[in-house]
Every structure is written in structure tokens, then in C-alpha cells.
Amino acid sequence: MTEATTQTPQMVQRQLDVEREYVRILYARLDALRQEKAEELARVRRTDTGSNHQSRSERDAFATHYEDRLAQLNSVDNRLVFGRLDATDDDGAHTRYIGRIGLATEDHQRLMVDWRAREAAAFYQATARHPMGVRRRRHLILDGRDVTAIEDDVLDPQMLGEDGVLQGEGALLAALNSKRTGRMTDIVSTIQAEQDRIIRAPLPGVHVVQGGPGTGKTAVALHRAAYLLYEHRERLRKSGVLIVGPSSSFLWYIDRVLPSLGETGVVMSSLADLYPGVHGVPECNREVARIKAGLDMADVIRQAVRDRQKVPATDQKLRADSYEVVLPRKLVRRARDKARATGKPHNQARATFVKIVLRELADRLGQDLNKRSGNAIDRSYLVEDLRQAPEVRKALNLCWLPVSPETLVRQVFAKRHYLDSAFRTYTSAQRDLLARAADAPLTVSDVPLLDEAAELLGDLEEAGVRFRTSEAERAKATENAEKALYNMHQSLEDVGVDGVVTAADLTAFNEESEYRMTAAEAAHADRTWAYGHVVVDEAQELTPMQWRVLMRRCPMKSFTVVGDIAQGGAASAATSWDAALEPFVGDRFALDELTVNYRTPAAIADAAVAVARAARLKISTPKAVRDGQAPLLTQLPTNTDDAALAAEVADQTQAEVEAVAGGLVAVIAPEHRVAHLGEVLSGRLPGKVGAGMRRVENSVVVLSTWEAKGLEFDSVVLVEPSEIVEEYDGVGSLYVAMTRPTQRLRIIGAGAMPAGLTAS
Numbered sequence: 033m034t035e036a037t038t039q040t041p042q043m044v045q046r047q048l049d050v051e052r053e054y055v056r057i058l059y060a061r062l063d064a065l066r067q068e069k070a071e072e073l074a075r076v077r078r079t080d081t082g083s084n085h086q087s088r089s090e091r092d093a094f095a096t097h098y099e100d101r102l103a104q105l106n107s108v109d110n111r112l113v114f115g116r117l118d119a120t121d122d123d124g125a126h127t128r129y130i131g132r133i134g135l136a137t138e139d140h141q142r143l144m145v146d147w148r149a150r151e152a153a154a155f156y157q158a159t160a161r162h163p164m165g166v167r168r169r170r171h172l173i174l175d176g177r178d179v180t181a182i183e184d185d186v187l188d189p190q191m192l193g194e195d196g197v198l199q200g201e202g203a204l205l206a207a208l209n210s211k212r213t214g215r216m217t218d219i220v221s222t223i224q225a226e227q228d229r230i231i232r233a234p235l236p237g238v239h240v241v242q243g244g245p246g247t248g249k250t251a252v253a254l255h256r257a258a259y260l261l262y263e264h265r266e267r268l269r270k271s272g273v274l275i276v277g278p279s280s281s282f283l284w285y286i287d288r289v290l291p292s293l294g295e296t297g298v299v300m301s302s303l304a305d306l307y308p309g310v311h312g313v314p315e316c317n318r319e320v321a322r323i324k325a326g327l328d329m330a331d332v333i334r335q336a337v338r339d340r341q342k343v344p345a346t347d348q349k350l351r352a353d354s355y356e357v358v359l360p361r362k363l364v365r366r367a368r369d370k371a372r373a374t375g376k377p378h379n380q381a382r383a384t385f386v387k388i389v390l391r392e393l394a395d396r397l398g399q400d401l402n403k404r405s406g407n408a409i410d411r412s413y414l415v416e417d418l419r420q421a422p423e424v425r426k427a428l429n430l431c432w433l434p435v436s437p438e439t440l441v442r443q444v445f446a447k448r449h450y451l452d453s454a455f456r457t458y459t460s461a462q463r464d465l466l467a468r469a470a471d472a473p474l475t476v477s478d479v480p481l482l483d484e485a486a487e488l489l490g491d492l493e494e495a496g497v498r499f500r501t502s503e504a505e506r507a508k509a510t511e512n513a514e515k516a517l518y519n520m521h522q523s524l525e526d527v528g529v530d531g532v533v534t535a536a537d538l539t540a541f542n543e544e545s546e547y548r549m550t551a552a553e554a555a556h557a558d559r560t561w562a563y564g565h566v567v568v569d570e571a572q573e574l575t576p577m578q579w580r581v582l583m584r585r586c587p588m589k590s591f592t593v594v595g596d597i598a599q600g601g602a603a604s605a606a607t608s609w610d611a612a613l614e615p616f617v618g619d620r621f622a623l624d625e626l627t628v629n630y631r632t633p634a635a636i637a638d639a640a641v642a643v644a645r646a647a648r649l650k651i652s653t654p655k656a657v658r659d660g661q662a663p664l665l666t667q668l669p670t671n672t673d674d675a676a677l678a679a680e681v682a683d684q685t686q687a688e689v690e691a692v693a694g695g696l697v698a699v700i701a702p703e704h705r706v707a708h709l710g711e712v713l714s715g716r717l718p719g720k721v722g723a724g725m726r727r728v729e730n731s732v733v734v735l736s737t738w739e740a741k742g743l744e745f746d747s748v749v750l751v752e753p754s755e756i757v758e759e760y761d762g763v764g765s766l767y768v769a770m771t772r773p774t775q776r777l778r779i780i781g782a783g784a785m786p787a788g789l790t791a792s
């Protein structure tokens with residue numbers, strides 16, 4: 033309920049003065065805290081630790097803690113406070129200021145409530161129908177540290193008309209109408225009620241958020257991560273939160289949001305980087321991508337591992353010093369079966385295999401020697417003699433060679449006999465398609481195969497792959513850290529420093545101190561790190577094998593999954609959330625839907641819907657809150673050559689740059705046209721054009737549809753829509769591209785326009 037009241041300039045000024053004074057107090061407190069933490073940090077750094085390694089680690093752990101706190105205080109400067117609630121509850125009438133973090137005076141009087149605190153929920157959820165005790169919700173609009181505008185939302189009818197109630201352009205619309213910078217910003221001051229319910233949902237379980245384009249799924253997912261880190265800080269600080277997005281340009285687009293909410297240290301990974309130390313290049317062949325996406329790849333990799341556990345074709349004679357032994361096939365088979373039966377990963381089970389073979393060979397050799405010499409002496413030393421013998425070692429290695437995940441995956445595609453064996457249930461045409469050179473770059477579709485292989489192969493230090501220290505080692509390290517922590521608290525109390533560092537912090541810190549990695553970096557570098565929560569954005573793109581990897585990363589299965597089934601573009605994109613999640617959690621997931629499109633103007637959204645419907649794509653149709661112009665369609669003659677097409681694109685892009693003066697224009701084109709269009713546009717608009725998302729200092733970016741996924745621009749020039757449909761075998765990606773603009777869309781093509789696209 034927002035009814036107009038008469039506002040006089042004096043009334044506005046009076047209210048502005050009140051709020052400015054309060055905001056001044058808040059910033060003064062922020063500055064004082066910064067100063068305090070900076071001094072504490074300097075004092076800790078000055079602490080003399082002598083040459084004691086442990087004391088040094090302890091001091092560094094404290095320094096890291098203060099650095100983090102200082103970084104948090106520095107990151108919330110912009111729009112520190114954005115809301116005020118006047119409410120009445122059991123405690124009587126009170127006023128609360130809502131901001132990015134909680135602030136209190138030196139004597140613990142509350143000055144500002146963290147937006148994630150329970151007391152702040154009403155700021156987002158109260159409505160006229162359910163006021164939750166709120167009489168007035170006030171939005172404070174800041175420029176730097178100054179309050180420039182105030183807007184009131186009055187939920188108590190009695191308050192309407194009272195002096196001091198101000199109304200203006202909706203804070204939400206003001207936020208939506210601001211120019212895009214190419215980097216996502218937080219929405220903390222204008223989170224809507226349906227979004228807030230998802231943000232504050234409980235931690236456990238799998239929570240799926242389906243929503244059409246522009247409904248704020250990414251924004252909600254990021255604010256939820258910040259909320260969970262606040263509400264479950266102890267638990268999640270130890271285990272961490274992983275955010276997964278489709279591409280590194282997407283992660284770059286969103287990576288300022290969490291720091292602006294005072295949260296750093298979340299691990300972000302694209303699908304190509306889920307395996308430490310490897311960056312998967314795109315899988316160009318869609319059929320290959322489709323094959324590698326399926327869960328039966330787990331059987332393929334299992335077979336590839338089994339193929340490394342070989343029984344030789346014949347019995348083998350081997351020299352060991354002055355002896356000769358026979359390695360019978362039967363023995364190898366028996367030892368192999370026993371080693372497999374341990375259930376241990378390949379590289380660990382090898383020890384069992386070797387032990388059985390050596391013991392039996394030594395027994396036989398010993399009996400032989402005893403028989404020949406007529407003695408009955410203990411010849412157990414023979415085990416070591418045999419172990420050292422080069423021929424024996426070589427033979428055992430041929431039967432059961434330790435192998436790294438990377439070698440296994442490379443060789444399964446590069447060595448025909450491995451390929452034929454592991455992919456035995458596939459046709460030979462499919463195997464031909466999969467075959468590639470051993471040094472071919474690993475692709476994004478290989479990443480889950482590597483992870484699967486690592487799971488089945490186990491530890492292999494010499495291959496340079498990091499695995500989790502055993503539980504026992506970790507427990508020991510934590511115990512040491514607890515002792516160290518106790519000592520450290522003692523000594524820091526002596527110098528009057530107060531800090532909160534847990535034993536787990538110290539364990540993590542000590543584990544990584546050699547490389548001075550942050551906790552987030554350590555988690556990302558450790559394939560077997562168990563995260564406390566995983567946020568998956570654009571989740572419709574995940575293949576079953578990618579889901580399998582993520583489920584492994586979070587054994588507690590605490591997930592926030594956001595996406596839009598209709599926007600799927602990958603070769604094995606999900607067709608429904610049920611189908612995507614059923615293999616991992618059955619039907620045990622909650623599903624919510626977001627229903628309002630905050631990005632795309634209604635006329636453009638309608639055009640995108642028409643294209644999707646013409647192709648019978650099942651889509652969510654959120655209600656668009658913005659108005660705007662319908663798309664401008666240019667159908668070029670079919671014989672238009674590439675140069676003429678590029679010239680037309682350049683003309684229209686130039687027009688868009690002018691139309692959105694100072695805004696960001698994206699040219700979205702089929703992959704094979706991106707480079708050429710980039711060159712032509714750079715010639716036309718020197719210094720203004722960049723290829724890829726990271727060039728946002730320019731006002732024009734040229735991108736493929738995959739790169740544009742999840743992003744938004746003031747204006748989009750979409751090139752050759754029919755080729756975009758062909759490129760990804762469906763209209764999903766065209767639907768994505770059409771829903772990227774916040775203001776304007778142009779579509780240019782010489783090919784036939786896809787069904788549903790008509791000139792307006």
C-alpha cells in the first residue's frame with residue numbers, strides 16, 4: 033500500500049536532515065571500527081615470535097583474521113545503510129536501521145541491523161496484508177555517504193498523511209533503470225518478498241529455484257549464499273560454500289556481489305574448473321559431449337581402471353639375482369581378484385596385489401631352494417629380494433601400474449585398445465568420434481571423467497594430485513591446533529588483543545601455510561574437500577556426470593540450485609528438474625518458482641516467448657515489470673555476404689551505442705562469426721569494442737550465446753538467429769540471447785527467421 037501524501041520541500045528537507053545525521057553516525061562508527069581493527073592488525077604483526085614456527089603460524093592466523101575483518105569493513109562502504117523500519121511489536125514501538133552489516137556503539141547499543149538478521153526480515157517481507165508489525169518501511173538512497181533521497185512504504189494506514197512520510201519513484205524501479213556496468217551488483221536494498229523467502233530458506237536439503245529469464249535467480253542465489261554464511265557461520269566457515277556457474281566470464285560478471293555484501297572466501301568455480309589443476313576447453317563436437325555427459329561414463333571409467341589390472345597371456349619366467357622364478361597367470365589372476373575385493377582404489381589396492389604375488393613367489397622359491405639344499409630355513413627375506421629385482425618389478429607394474437587420473441583419461445581416448453575396451457557398449461563409429469591424440473587438450477566434458485577416475489584410482493602423490501589428508505591426520509592436526517589456539521589466546525590476552533579464530537581455522541591455516549593460500553583456495557585445490565553448501569547457477573546446463581561430481585563435493589547434499597529449464601543449451605541439458613535430480617536425491621528436493629522478470633522489457637519478453645512457443649519449448653512466463661520498445665528486426669536478402677552482414681551489424685550497433693548513451697551494448701552472434709564481427713566493429717568504433725565479457729571498459733562486447741548466458745546488457749544486437757538455433761540444436765539458446773537486454777533488442781539475419789520471429 034503506497035498512497036500519495038502531500039510533500040512540501042520543507043518536509044522533505046526535515047526528513048533528509050534527520051536521516052543524514054543518523055547516517056553520519058553510522059559511518060563514523062564504521063570508520064572507528066576500521067581504525068581499531070587496523071591497529072589490532074598492526075599490533076599482531078609486531079608481535080615477536082622469535083624463530084618458533086608454531087608461534088609464527090599462530091601470529092599469521094590472527095593477522096589473517098584481522099585482515100579479513102578489515103577487508104569486510106572496507107567492502108561495505110558503498111550504500112552501507114539502505115533501510116529503516118518503524119515497527120511495533122511486543123517490545124513496543126521501535127526504529128531499526130537495516131544495512132550491509134550489523135553495527136553497535138562501543139557500549140553495545142545497536143545502531144544498525146545486518147540485513148540477514150531475523151529482525152531485518154520484515155524489511156523484505158512485510159506487506160499491507162501482512163504488515164508483521166511494520167508501520168513504515170523507509171528506503172534510504174545514498175550517493176557516497178550522503179542521503180540523496182528517501183522513499184516510504186507505509187503499511188499502517190493511520191500513518192498516511194502524517195508529517196514525515198515521503199514517497200517517490202520506487203526504489204526498485206530506480207535500481208532497475210540504472211545503467212548496466214557489465215558487472216552484477218547486489219540487490220540487498222530491494223529484495224522482493226518472493227525472493228527473500230528463498231534467500232532465508234533453511235540450510236539442509238536440495239532447494240531448486242526455477243524461474244524465467246531475469247527473475248533474479250542469480251541475484252537470489254548469491255544473496256542466499258551470503259545469508260547462509262551469516263546464519264550458519266560456524267558450520268560453513270569450516271566447510272565453505274561453493275558457487276558453480278557455467279563459464280568463467282559468468283563468474284567474473286557476478287564476482288563483486290558477495291564482497292559487496294561483506295562476504296569473501298566463497299569458492300567459485302566454472303564447470304570447466306571443477307577438477308583442480310585442469311581447465312577444460314569447450315567440447316566442440318556435440319555428439320562427443322552428449323556421450324560423455326551420461327551416467328554410464330561411470331561404468332566406462334570403471335572399466336578403464338580395470339583394464340589397468342592385467343593378467344598376462346602366459347606364465348612368465350623372471351630373473352631375480354641368481355634365481356629364476358615363474359610368475360604364473362593363475363597367481364596374477366588370484367592376486368588381482370583379492371586386491372579388487374578389498375574395495376580400495378586402484379593405486380592403494382596395488383599394495384595388496386603386490387604383497388600377495390611376492391609372498392607366494394617367495395614361498396615357492398623358498399621351498400624350491402630348501403628342497404635343493406635339503407635345509408628347512410626361513411627364507412622370508414626373499415620377499416624383499418624379489419621386490420627389488422628389476423624384472424619382477426617390471427612384470428608387476430605391467431600387471432598393475434599406478435596411474436594418475438589424467439593419464440588414465442588421456443589414454444582411454446588416445447590408445448585404441450583402451451578405448452575399445454572401455455567403450456565396448458558403444459558403436460565403432462562412436463568410438464572413432466571419441467578417439468583423439470594423447471596430447472589433445474582436456475575438455476569440459478572430460479572434467480567429470482577425471483573426477484570419476486580420481487575417485488577410483490585414489491592417491492598418487494607422485495602424479496602431483498592433491499588428495500585429502502586422512503581423517504586420522506586431520507584429527508591430529510586439529511588437536512595440535514587446539515593446543516596452539518589455547519596458548520595463543522593466552523598470549524594474546526596478555527597483550528590485550530581479542531580475536532575469534534577456531535581450531536579448524538588454524539588447522540586449515542597450518543595445512544596451507546606453506547603456500548599462504550586462503551581457505552577458499554585450499555578448498556578449491558582439494559578435490560575431495562566436502563563443502564557445507566553448494567550453489568549451482570544456470571543449473572539446467574549440468575550434465576548427469578557434472579551433477580555426480582557436485583554431489584561428491586557436498587556429501588550432506590545441501591544445495592541451492594537455480595536455473596531455467598527452457599534456457600538449456602548444452603548437449604545434455606536437463607529437460608526437467610525431476611529428471612536431473614532423480615538419480616541423486618530421488619524426489620527429495622523443494623521446488624520454488626520466481627515469477628517476476630526484472631530485466632527484459634515486456635515487449636521483448638513477449639517476442640522471446642513467441643519464439644519459444646513456436647518451437648514448443650516449455651517455458652516459465654514471468655510477468656515483466658519494465659516497459660520498452662519491441663525488438664527491431666532486419667531481414668537481409670538471402671544472398672547477403674559476410675562483409676555486408678558485418679557492415680549492417682556495425683551500422684546498427686553504432687546506432688545502439690548512441691541510443692543507450694553510456695550504456696553497454698552486446699553483439700551476440702554464432703560462435704564462428706564472433707572473431708570477424710569483433711574486427712569489423714573495432715574498425716568502426718575504435719577503442720570501444722571488446723571480445724568477451726571482461727572487456728567492459730568498452731561500450732560494446734561481442735559474444736557467443738554460451739558466453740552471454742546469465743549476463744545482461746542495456747542493448748543487444750543479435751546476429752543470424754537461425755544459425756544460433758542450429759548451433760545448439762534448438763531454440764533454447766536463441767531464447768537466452770533474446771532475453772539479455774534491459775532496454776533494447778535488434779535482430780539481424782540473412783537466413784530464414786526462426787518461427788515466431790516476426791517483424792513488429
Ligand SMILES: Nc1ncnc2c1ncn2[C@@H]1O[C@H](COP(=O)(O)OP(=O)(O)OP(=O)(O)O)[C@@H](O)[C@H]1O
Binds near residue numbers: 204207243245251631
Ligand atoms: N529485487 C530486485 N531488486 C533490484 N534488481 C533486481 C531484483 N531482482 C532482480 N533484479 C535485477 O534483475 C536482473 C536479472 O537478475 P538475474 O540475473 O539474477 O536474473 P536470472 O533469473 O538469473 O536471469 P537469467 O536466467 O535470464 O540469466 C539483474 O539486473 C538483477 O540485479
